[in-house]
Amino acid sequence: MILFHVPGFRGNQTSLNPVGPGAEHIEFEFALIFWITVIVYCIVLIALVVYVVRRRHSLNIMPEPIRTTPESDRRARHAVGAAMVVTVLLVFTMLIGSFVSGHALGKMNRQSAYTIDVYGHQWWWEVHYPNDEPDKTVVTANEIHVPMGVPLRIHGTSRDVIHSFWAPNVQGKRDLMPGYDTDVMMQIDQPGRWRGQCAEYCGEQHAHMSFYMVAEPAQQFQQWLAQQAAASVSPSSPQVTRGQQVFLSHACVMCHTIRGTPAGSRVGPDLTHLASRSTIAAGVLPNTIGNLGGWILNAQSIKPGCRMPPNHMTGTELQDLLAYLETLK
């Protein structure tokens, strides 16, 4: 496993940099298969090269075929037989390793797990934190805050085509399919932002459908949750008030929700706490005011084919709208 600890494989979207038990079990099996196959590959090919060199016939014409007898092949027969026995043993070693890690993955505690609902959309992720009190249910998008060290039950399905939920540092992937509910257990033990991406081809913008899992200490997570459950803040300055009017009187309102305002459509991501998210457009752009402005004016130039239409507005309108969106912490 030491071999994998090179900088290239330490990223935040790499299965060889596990940050939770799920990905750790898988890395164990990965390493087992890796070492067995590397050794076998080298032995087989060295044998091949040695024999080719040793048995090479330098004549430029094709020599007459050799007469072989069972006697002359006896040594080769023994060697092949031995190689087959070793192959079978190694295959079963890898098989058992696979069962062991598969079993470990299946054993993760479902009872005490914290449940998060994930819904795949073309081309973004809708995330729900269910709560027994409906008004405390949190809805957000593309950024999944989770408590550290707690077993998580990611319950998912798709709203349209098949997507695949995959954060390699945390756990293997799981397809989200229309007509099926699916559960996958995971846990993150290291704080940080772990990137994930849709891994099942889902159409025009499959390439731009990523998300972040943000692992933080339980207390910090609870704070975040409480803050997300609140409605949006009311405008505090004239510009922000004008911005809210722009939002409500333009096409934005046809698709997006901002809790605490009349905007309540569920076609696009919930924007109630847009400014608290670090990226926009499903992890494509950092959430800066410039990017947000560009995205609003012409999302199609950034993510062609996505559902967000280009929006025409005057410079002042855009400035006001951005000022408003910036307040949605």
Place this chain on the structure above:
Amino acid sequence: MNTIKSTAIVLCICAVTACKREHRVFDPGSSGSQIANGIPLNEVHAGGPLSVPDHGPYEQSAYAVGEGKRLFSAFNCVGCHNHGGGGIGPALMDAKWIYGSHPEQIYSSIVQGRPNGMPSFAGKIPDYQVWELVAYVRSLSGQLPADVAPGRSDEIQVKKAEQAKKKEHPPDESPQPIQKGQP
């Protein structure tokens, strides 16, 4: 030689028609993405005639019609019109058209709104999306060719798929004067 020529011509025709059917415009450009603002589409207008975007491509592109179908649900048209069968609002899959069945007329109905409940979507939907909706609405009564109209949806089936719908013939297909609406 003649066979080759005629084959080439047939292929070209196929190519041209196919191109239109499969044409996918993701970025409609600045004129197409103007917000639909409810100005009536008559010819007399201060500052000269308004340029009406050519709605033909929308009705010929299966992608645009499909987008229209998606928007029809997303913007909750189904809330009143159901899946074309009507309810609170009138049916859209028959031959009766209170405010006309021509694309421009349907466009105006969506943008300006109509009495007795049809809200105005002026300022809420970009122009090209209105045209996509118009194309889809017309497919509901079989006005579009079967290879452009959408197939069945991945939902509980409440009606025949648009592509299987027989073409309805609205009684008066001649252009009607466009209703004066509030800008």
Place this chain on the structure above:
Amino acid sequence: MITTTAIESTAELTEQERAQAARLEAVWREPTGFWGWFKAVHHTTIGKRYAVTAFGFFLLAGLLAGGMRLQLAFPEAHILSNDLYNQFFTMHGSTMMFLFAVPMMFEAMSVYLVPLMVGTRNIAFPRLNAYSYYLYLFGGLMFYVAFACNTGADRGWFSYVPLAGPDYGPGKRPDFWAQLITFTEVSGLAVAVETIVTVFKLRAPGMSLNRIPIFVWGQVVVAFMVIFSLPGVVLSSTMLLMDRTCNTQFFNPAAGGDVLLYQHLFWWFGHPEVYIIFIPGAAIISTIVTSFSRRHVFGYLVLVLSLVATGFMAFGLWVHHMFATGIPQIAESYFTAASMVIAIPTGAQVFCWIATIATGKVVLKTPMWWAIGFFFVFIMGGMTGMFVASVPVDLQVHDTYFVVAHFHYVLIGGAVFPLFGAITYWFPKVTGRMLNETLGQLTFWLFFIGFNITFFPMHLVGIRGMPRRVYTYQPNMGWTTLNQVESLGYVLLFLAVCVLLVNVSRSLRSGAIAGPNPWNAGTLEWATSSPPPQYNFLHLPTVNGREALWDAAPNQPIVAGLPDDARSFLITRTLDAEPEGRDEFPGPTIWPFLAAVATSIAFIGSIFTPWGITIGAIPVAITMIGWFWPERQPAQRRRAREIWQSE
């Protein structure tokens, strides 16, 4: 009465033999002229067409790959739009799988070589063979004409529902894909039937089951796999087409349909497909290793049983393409075990080949270089196969570039390396001229190095988290350099194929004359002149061992007594290949071509209206009636014919 008589082997033809050759020539001559082209039914003619067509599609799909590599060389590039890129990768995958790999490795190879290798004069059901070729050609043309009209399939070579279904796949793109499947699968099934009958009933006397060349064994196993697996994909693509055009609900979850059903049906075919492509490659490697190690292949029985075992086991592991859909743990265990255990027969083959090399006299000509390249590349693919076979690891690498690397190592290693070896090996037989050795080795090294530069980094970029089928990626992901290296490797691959084409075109004009058996090889196709005459063999051969020419007795008998005034052939028993009777091949005719045109009209029509099949069936029926209309003369001959029964 058919007998086998011993002849004195002489280099010069006797007067009598020349007269016989002239008679055979007259009977077997393929029609000439413009219409003659459409009437041809001989297996060498059709086989060559299959090979050239499939290679043409290989080049097209290779160019599409170049477009993709160009787009991926730069993060957030706009060289191809996302819409075009999706069409490119779908066209690339579908072409490589349906229009290149199977038609080349199975159909072309089988149609051209199997009748020669088993020592008969044509393939069984030659008219069906012509029909299957035209259907394949028309299917491929339809697919590319549609692509040129901006209707290229864009939902992946697997076209999963609901993405390819009626609600998310507007227009006619997935419909063309679905009908491409129908075209190619009908032609594949036809060739499978021909191959099985040819091998089981038309072998030369003496070629009992345990003397059949391994190459032929491979093609028989593949033929059976085709018959059992292709119905799965025909079914799924037809259901998809019906969902799209007839508004059926097979895959609509809201109406009780199931999106997973599609995947099961597709991979029921899709996994055996991999072995359908690889087994002919393995069979080619056995042939080349035998010829260039100058000895009978080591472990004939093990090799044959491995091929058969692979063929069986290939049907037991389709679910390993669906591990990420969340299947029950017990099923996971079963399919993991099956996927890993299939490495055992493949391992057995590799060891037998190495043992053959280790105990032979290795002659390093170009085909042997390709075989050695095969070992390096294919075994690497097999090793990464162990990763994707294990459920937990697969959950990480599935649908990433790691898998892209894996299956290119398996498929290019297991099919294209053997294929290029086969091209150099059999080119003299097909054309009568040798390929240039220097250019051949240059092709090999360019291809070998280019291949590894292109595809090895894909393992790394996949482990670093890059998913498949993305039209672009973001600059901060750390994937840029590796992708640029991959794109550079493509240039070498491109050059390699260019050198190959130059080599072929030069050799066609001015290559050294090959003679009947330039490699001094042992199988029957080398017993006749290069290129073979229309009647394949002047004297139908008999066989005395696994390598017919090496093991031939000093006075090896030939088949005598078949009338040479008709397209007669000898029927032999399945097990011991003792003569059983004789029959006649049908002659050239235009009807298979017309039937293929009518069938194509029905298939393409059904893309636009469900009535296409119903109405299109009428011309198909008419052309089929024309095809099977009895002819007086052969029928009379058939009645009058004595059936020879062995004792």
